[in-house]
Amino acid sequence: MKKILTIGIMLLFIGTTISSATEINVVEQSKVVTLGGNILYVGGNGTGNYSKIQDAINDSENGDTVFVYDDSAPYYENLNVNKSITLIGENKESTIIDGNIVDKIVVNIFADNVILSDFTIQKFGDYNFSDNNSIISIQSDYNIISNNILTGNTSRGIYISSSFVYGYEYNNISDNIIIGSIGIGIYGDYCNYTTIRNNSISNLGVAISLGWTLNTNIIGNTINGCDFGIDLILTENTYIFGNIITNNDVFGIVSWFGSYNDTIILNTISYNSEGIFIINSHNGEIIKNNFIENDYNANFYISIWLMFIDMSFFGFQSFLPKIHWDGNYWDDLKFQSYFITGFISFFGFNAVIREGILGRIGIMPKNWINIDWHPAQEPYEIPMA
Numbered sequence: 001m002k003k004i005l006t007i008g009i010m011l012l013f014i015g016t017t018i019s020s021a022t023e024i025n026v027v028e029q030s031k032v033v034t035l036g037g038n039i040l041y042v043g044g045n046g047t048g049n050y051s052k053i054q055d056a057i058n059d060s061e062n063g064d065t066v067f068v069y070d071d072s073a074p075y076y077e078n079l080n081v082n083k084s085i086t087l088i089g090e091n092k093e094s095t096i097i098d099g100n101i102v103d104k105i106v107v108n109i110f111a112d113n114v115i116l117s118d119f120t121i122q123k124f125g126d127y128n129f130s131d132n133n134s135i136i137s138i139q140s141d142y143n144i145i146s147n148n149i150l151t152g153n154t155s156r157g158i159y160i161s162s163s164f165v166y167g168y169e170y171n172n173i174s175d176n177i178i179i180g181s182i183g184i185g186i187y188g189d190y191c192n193y194t195t196i197r198n199n200s201i202s203n204l205g206v207a208i209s210l211g212w213t214l215n216t217n218i219i220g221n222t223i224n225g226c227d228f229g230i231d232l233i234l235t236e237n238t239y240i241f242g243n244i245i246t247n248n249d250v251f252g253i254v255s256w257f258g259s260y261n262d263t264i265i266l267n268t269i270s271y272n273s274e275g276i277f278i279i280n281s282h283n284g285e286i287i288k289n290n291f292i293e294n295d296y297n298a299n300f301y302i303s304i305w306l307m308f309i310d311m312s313f314f315g316f317q318s319f320l321p322k323i324h325w326d327g328n329y330w331d332d333l334k335f336q337s338y339f340i341t342g343f344i345s346f347f348g349f350n351a352v353i354r355e356g357i358l359g360r361i362g363i364m365p366k367n368w369i370n371i372d373w374h375p376a377q378e379p380y381e382i383p384m385a
Helices: 053-059 304-314 350-356
Strands: 014-020 023-028 031-036 039-042 065-068 079-081 086-089 096-098 107-109 115-117 120-123 134-138 144-146 149-160 172-174 177-189 195-197 200-202 206-211 217-219 222-224 228-233 239-241 244-246 251-256 263-265 268-270 274-279 285-287 290-292 296-303 324-326 338-345 368-372
Touching (some): 053 079, 120 134, 244 251, 251 268, 324 368
Parallel strands (some): 065 086, 079 107, 086 115, 144 172, 177 200, 200 222, 222 244, 228 251, 239 263, 244 268, 263 285, 274 296, 296 338
Antiparallel strands (some): 014 023, 023 031, 338 368
16 A cells, blocks of 8 residues: 555664674663673574564563574564563564564564664554554664564554653664555654664655654655655754655655754755645755755745744744755756745645645745755765765
């Protein structure tokens, strides 16, 4: 189920160093967590090896490693990880965890400081868009999800769960492949200090969707063939850098309802229906990006009524959002400056729903402009993240 239009779904680097089979050092920001312990083996033919991953998890202690051989795959299990352990597969292409229970998360992470890597994790069956139909659910802090393949017919690939009371922070999602009939590749609310880095996400409804988050990094990802590429709502200090966002049917990047101080820099945004669409966002910077062969490179929408609400609740100082466009490469540049057209209305959101959300932004009425005063004359080389 490739085409799911998900509307208004409402990143501190983490490095890992594996120094030996029994000691894993996790370095995240200024925090250093050292995990060392026993190794529990699953599959294979070693004496005392477990046949089920969950049994090994149950017998593990904080700091242990559960190593899973691929010769006994697929493992038809739905896992609960409630220990601070490293769970690692022998080979990500052939060490398969298949969540065979309907309406149940495949890997549910409850403990902090979990490392999950080198698996294919999949969930197929009757599609329904629910929290319990996710592949990985994170309900804790300081976890690393890396070098996995996530696929299936399900609502979410990785779900950073939260509530209005408490969110989960400092999680790192890196170097994964997410593909299949998945509604949202990576989804999180209130997931501050999340890093989403060097993932390949394709052919989904929404690649990355974040809401109500602070200080998140979206870096070096390749997003291709989705409906929405990056979907933000009420985010603050989001840093979007070095991504390749291409061939998405509706938006490359969309920022909704008062996102604040987000930076979008040195991305290639190409062959999308709409490259960037900004809605009532404040104090952001959109600088040194490549806009190439989008149907419409960029548009914005401002509702004075919504701005009044934003000012009342969040303390913003101006009815007109201040988005700084500078130094971008525009493939349709005609003048020394580049004009980004948009629409201001005094009341509701009807115009953007009616004209914009189905990918027809280009025919939305235009009555305002933003200006990139220093557009680049040649496209930028996007650095490796």
